[in-house]
Amino acid sequence: MSRPPTAVSRPPIAGVLKYYYSIDVKQRAGWSKIPCPLHVDSNPSASANTERNxxxxxxxxxxxxxxxxxxxxEQLGFREAQAWAHARFSGSGEDVLPAVQGESGRGVHHGPPSGRRSREVHPGVRRFGADWT
Structure with a gap:
């Protein structure tokens, strides 16, 4: 019998962005515009939300x-990153349940924004329950 997942602590996003990229995030409700830490920005093209972390x-x-x-x-796995963040950021932040034990379940998402996903069509393949009569 497996044990239920335990809550894991995530450090505040504002502290992590400040630590790695020297980006100040305004502590307010909703999304705040920030420069993207992954590419050079002349105008902020990213945003951060302290409530959603x-x-x-x-x-x-x-x-x-x-x-x-x-x-x-830090090039770490989920559990190692969690322990490293707990030590570095004093474990402050919100508690969440991981989708899979040992996995964050929320990794980097690349691709088109949600709602704009294109489905690949395979000729002769149909979903279960589809009726081709």
């Missing part, structure tokens, strides 16, 4: 939480 770039089409940043920057 996420940032995303509209140009790169990247979306991450604070643990995802630590995993990428």
């Amino acid at each position: 996420r940032w995303n770039c509209f140009v790169c089409q990247v979306s991450e939480d604070s643990i995802d940043i630590v995993m990428r920057e």
